[in-house]
Amino acid sequence: MTTRSATSSEPSLALRTEDTQGKECLPDEILKDLGFRIYTSSNMKEISFIIPKIDAVLLSVGPEQVTDWRIRLLAQRSLPIFWWCDKQTFPSNECKMDGGIDGLIGPTMSPLEIHCALILGVNHYFQRTEWHQEREQLLSKLEERKWVDQAKRILCEIKGISEAESYDFLRKQAMNERKRMVDVATSIVKVYQILQDQNKGGRKR
Secondary structure: OOOOOOOOOOOEEEEEEOOOOOOOOOOHHHHHHOOOEEEEEOOHHHHHHHHHHOOEEEEEOOHHHHHHHHHHHHHHOOOOEEEEOOOOOOOOOOOOOOOOOOEEEOOOOOHHHHHHHHHHHHHHHHHHHHHHHHHHHHHHHHHHHHHHHHHHHHHHHHHOOOHHHHHHHHHHHHHHHOOOHHHHHHHHHHHHHHHHHHHHHHHHO
């Protein structure tokens, strides 16, 4: 693992399991031999207590529970999440991974294969997280652009100026007020909309 817990130099991993009766052996000892500090829990209350200490989670639950548990875990903290896939958790011959899961670990895997799966899964997690952040930034910029474009059109209409002049007006106003241009643009659009609504109401009377 490339990440470290806040309280230890050892990477830490939590195992969330159902009733272990009849299950194929979970890789606790293998993970410990690979240098992991293991926390085992069977309920969300316990996991909430240990989640600040861990670097990843291994779910040993049925496929119908994976999405629910992933959502509950990520609501508390963003972490790489793996799924223990055996005959008990997935009785068919094929393991279908939930879209938000970073990797699968199974009972037939060797210690080297488990180690590689964890490394690949953590890398996948960081790539997915980075992509999500870039997507949010792009959506935010598109939203800001929408407000600026609306404000420019309003200024062009009210002041009878060009689009370039309206942009300069917004930029200078933002500098004078020590605000972001999008904040100035949003204020202009909202005030304009309020005045439009008031004028419509006056005409109706």
